[in-house]
Amino acid sequence: MGDSLRTITVKKNNGATSESIAIFAHPVDEVGVNERADFFTKRSLKKDSKLSALYLAMSMCDLTTLEGSDTPGKIIQLCAKACHPVPPDLIESFLQKKSLRPIPTVAAVCVYPLMVPIAAEALRGSNIGIASVATAFPSGQAPLDVKIADTRFALDHGASEIDMVINRGAFLSGNYQQMFDEILEIKAACGEAHLKVILETGELGSYDRVRLASDIAMEAGADFIKTSTGKINPAATLPVTLVMLQAVADFHKRTGKKIGVKPAGGIRNSKQALQYLCMVNETLGSEWMNPHLFRFGASALVNDLLKQIYKEITGNYYYDKAFSID
Amino acid sequence: MNNKSSTLGPPNSFEYAPSLEATDIVKIQNKNKLFIAGKFIAPTSNKYFPTYNPATGEILAQIAEANGKDVDLAVKSARKAYNSVWAKMSGRERGRYLYRIARLIQERAKEFMVLETLDNGKPIKESRDVDIPLVAAHFFYYAGWADKLDYAVPGKKVAPLGVVGQIIPWNFPLLMAAWKIAPALACGNTVVIKPAETTSLSILLLAEIFQEAGLPDGVVNIITGAGETGAALVNHADINKVAFTGSTEVGKIIARSIANSNKKLTLELGGKSANIIFEDAAIDQAVEGVINGIFFNQGHVCCAGSRLLIEESIGDMFVEKLKIRMNQLRVGNPLDKNTDIGAINSKDELAKIKRLIQTGIDEGGNYFEANSASVIPSKGFFQKPCFFNGVSSAFTLSRVEVFGPVLAISTFRTAQEAVLKANDTPYGLAAGIWSEKGSKIHKIASQLKAGIIWANTYNKFDPTSPFGGYNESGFGREGGRHGLFPYLEVK
Numbered sequence: 001m002g003d004s005l006r007t008i009t010v011k012k013n014n015g016a017t018s019e020s021i022a023i024f025a026h027p028v029d030e031v032g033v034n035e036r037a038d039f040f041t042k043r044s045l046k047k048d049s050k051l052s053a054l055y056l057a058m059s060m061c062d063l064t065t066l067e068g069s070d071t072p073g074k075i076i077q078l079c080a081k082a083c084h085p086v087p088p089d090l091i092e093s094f095l096q097k098k099s100l101r102p103i104p105t106v107a108a109v110c111v112y113p114l115m116v117p118i119a120a121e122a123l124r125g126s127n128i129g130i131a132s133v134a135t136a137f138p139s140g141q142a143p144l145d146v147k148i149a150d151t152r153f154a155l156d157h158g159a160s161e162i163d164m165v166i167n168r169g170a171f172l173s174g175n176y177q178q179m180f181d182e183i184l185e186i187k188a189a190c191g192e193a194h195l196k197v198i199l200e201t202g203e204l205g206s207y208d209r210v211r212l213a214s215d216i217a218m219e220a221g222a223d224f225i226k227t228s229t230g231k232i233n234p235a236a237t238l239p240v241t242l243v244m245l246q247a248v249a250d251f252h253k254r255t256g257k258k259i260g261v262k263p264a265g266g267i268r269n270s271k272q273a274l275q276y277l278c279m280v281n282e283t284l285g286s287e288w289m290n291p292h293l294f295r296f297g298a299s300a301l302v303n304d305l306l307k308q309i310y311k312e313i314t315g316n317y318y319y320d321k322a323f324s325i326d
Numbered sequence: 327m328n329n330k331s332s333t334l335g336p337p338n339s340f341e342y343a344p345s346l347e348a349t350d351i352v353k354i355q356n357k358n359k360l361f362i363a364g365k366f367i368a369p370t371s372n373k374y375f376p377t378y379n380p381a382t383g384e385i386l387a388q389i390a391e392a393n394g395k396d397v398d399l400a401v402k403s404a405r406k407a408y409n410s411v412w413a414k415m416s417g418r419e420r421g422r423y424l425y426r427i428a429r430l431i432q433e434r435a436k437e438f439m440v441l442e443t444l445d446n447g448k449p450i451k452e453s454r455d456v457d458i459p460l461v462a463a464h465f466f467y468y469a470g471w472a473d474k475l476d477y478a479v480p481g482k483k484v485a486p487l488g489v490v491g492q493i494i495p496w497n498f499p500l501l502m503a504a505w506k507i508a509p510a511l512a513c514g515n516t517v518v519i520k521p522a523e524t525t526s527l528s529i530l531l532l533a534e535i536f537q538e539a540g541l542p543d544g545v546v547n548i549i550t551g552a553g554e555t556g557a558a559l560v561n562h563a564d565i566n567k568v569a570f571t572g573s574t575e576v577g578k579i580i581a582r583s584i585a586n587s588n589k590k591l592t593l594e595l596g597g598k599s600a601n602i603i604f605e606d607a608a609i610d611q612a613v614e615g616v617i618n619g620i621f622f623n624q625g626h627v628c629c630a631g632s633r634l635l636i637e638e639s640i641g642d643m644f645v646e647k648l649k650i651r652m653n654q655l656r657v658g659n660p661l662d663k664n665t666d667i668g669a670i671n672s673k674d675e676l677a678k679i680k681r682l683i684q685t686g687i688d689e690g691g692n693y694f695e696a697n698s699a700s701v702i703p704s705k706g707f708f709q710k711p712c713f714f715n716g717v718s719s720a721f722t723l724s725r726v727e728v729f730g731p732v733l734a735i736s737t738f739r740t741a742q743e744a745v746l747k748a749n750d751t752p753y754g755l756a757a758g759i760w761s762e763k764g765s766k767i768h769k770i771a772s773q774l775k776a777g778i779i780w781a782n783t784y785n786k787f788d789p790t791s792p793f794g795g796y797n798e799s800g801f802g803r804e805g806g807r808h809g810l811f812p813y814l815e816v817k
Contacts (some may be wrong), residue, residue, distance in 0.1 A: 032611025
């Protein structure tokens with residue numbers, strides 16, 4: 001490669017030996033990415049294809065609450081909503097109109113580690129996952145052993161997925177090794193549980209860095225890469241997610257591994273969600289069009305999806321109050 | 327949770343259902359007349375010829391065929407309007423007409439976009455997002471120049487030329503009309519313009535806008551017809567200038583035929599433009615730029631990036647990515663909002679493209695044709711996007727303009743070689759450079775012999791930016807301040 005291209009190197013210890021991994025810093029053109037992302041806002045989904053997409057989006061939601069004020073009561077409410085997104089009386093009225101596949105439940109709920117035991121109890125018997133933000137979410141500014149303990153706590157109490165934050169302090173100061181090592185350690189602590197790595201793209205400053213952070217996270221063993229904590233503006237956007245999808249495409253091409261992507265924060269309505277789905281479909285293809293490889297981190301989105309599903313089936317909008325807030 | 331499962335309901339897959347733009351907004355008349363002296367009049371011969379919807383192959387309407395007499399009538403009407411009204415009018419007044427026209431185009435944008443897609447075959451998303459907005463933008467831009475011509479050439483006085491004869495192509499029917507008419511009128515000239523015979527409808531709708539705007543009779547006259555009509559216009563004794571956009575072949579005929587007259591001439595002709603990808607480019611965006619460069623408007627673009635030059639170190643990887651992306655393109659009904667590549671404008675053009683593809687195969691190029699992500703209609707004129715890899719500079723596909731969705735790919739080793747290869751063409755219209763290294767972009771751009779050079783983008787058009795070519799791509803510039811000079815006498 002030529003002189004204006006950059007590669008960073010990280011070391012991975014495998015017991016006695018250590019392996020050097022070269023990660024190419026792919027340049028990303030901001031104008032081009034924005035333009036391409038804008039293209040997906042012009043796609044038009046109608047009729048059955050719209051309804052299918054709304055169903056699919058529903059099944060990809062990680063219904064989320066991440067507040068300092070979260071209480072057991074709030075979590076129980078959230079889990080009830082995850083299990084019963086539509087009030088039963090509405091289901092009846094749906095079915096009078098048309099014979100339907102059942103409206104899917106969300107993929108998972110996403111909560112703080114302390115709330116995991118409550119969620120596990122509330123979701124017992126369902127197949128809804130429990131994702132927990134661990135590793136000193138949202139800042140990640142804590143010692144590694146604290147982050148590992150945070151992760152173990154969540155797992156021990158029933159979390160099936162861990163959403164960790166990268167060490168942005170390390171990444172932005174050029175200490176890629178430290179960022180890499182932390183992901184490795186958390187991945188090891190996760191065992192079978194799925195690891196989503198949150199890049200917090202709103203703090204990274206450029207698409208080049210989003211791309212590099214994506215590549216480091218995937219090399220370190222992320223099962224998913226996720227845009228944001230939801231605590232920083234901007235959170236998920238179409239272009240920043242596109243950069244991550246393209247990183248996933250290249251990683252898949254090179255290693256054969258399929259990594260998932262989760263935009264989180266700022267996706268409030270169905271229209272936006274469908275734009276994301278078009279983008280995933282045309283960037284990574286149909287293999288990624290399922291909750292194992294694509295998720296939305298959202299809360300308000302669920303009700304808007306239901307509202308639009310109802311509209312597609314019945315031809316009318318139902319008044320907003322019909323859908324329970326949680 | 328709903329436990330009453332059922333097999334009905336939405337399909338469990340992600341597809342785009344047809345999403346068609348409604349066409350009832352446009353009323354297409356069966357017989358479309360000539361527009362002379364502010365009125366729609368029948369051709370003296372009373373002959374009409376059909377115009378087709380290329381997406382179905384069906385006849386859309388009948389178009390008047392103008393002969394020498396009609397052309398003479400149109401030129402006389404333009405001369406009268408020039409002498410009696412337009413040249414005498416203040417620039418500020420002329421500008422007001424142009425602003426009014428621009429606003430009316432915006433108001434009726436939906437009609438224009440549907441009509442353009444029906445008659446030309448381009449995807450509705452392009453007529454909606456590119457063609458029609460740019461048409462309005464051109465009229466707005468040149469409206470602004472109308473009262474500032476005294477400042478166009480510092481220290482000099484300027485004057486209009488008189489009556490200008492303009493001939494435009496079928497690839498951007500209304501946009502090319504705007505590129506020709508707006509600067510001509512802003513400078514105080516009057517116009518006789520001939521659209522391509524396969525795409526006459528949108529400019530005739532523009533004539534309605536001229537009437538609505540109260541543009542004085544005869545300032546713009548529209549004569550429809552094929553080559554003979556064009557020849558009658560070019561050879562008319564009382565025109566002061568010819569402006570032509572189209573093929574290099576016809577451009578040469580025009581240049582010869584007016585060689586012994588004092589008519590001025592500008593030509594915007596073909597191209598075989600190079601899109602140069604360096605290994606330090608932002609690859610995914612460069613792939614997108616290549617797609618946009620050659621497959622925009624079915625490749626019916628004179629400045630299309632039809633030669634792809636890739637630095638050899640990334641050649642295979644880049645071509646693989648290009649294939650994946652090409653397979654995502656949706657070829658089909660141009661009225662579908664999700665269509666990326668519409669219909670080829672005519673049966674003849676499609677035959678020409680197919681012939682050149684066969685030549686490419688015969689010469690031993692490595693041919694790839696994309697699988698369309700959508701179903702291609704059984705009727706109409708369609709060509710899947712395709713490329714030839716490993717095309718040497720001597721191959722036909724490297725030298726001849728295909729004017730379709732056909733890309734010729736070759737590799738280079740050094741920047742010097744990229745420049746040599748890019749300039750190794752009889753044409754010189756456009757070029758694209760893809761690199762994240764700014765100094766390299768500037769260095770290469772200064773060495774390319776092409777009128778338009780894009781860096782890390784392609785096929786971007788703006789009324790403020792001059793457009794035109796080197797060598798067999800023609801001469802004269804359209805757009806920007808430069809675009810005034812072909813319509814002005816500088817004293």
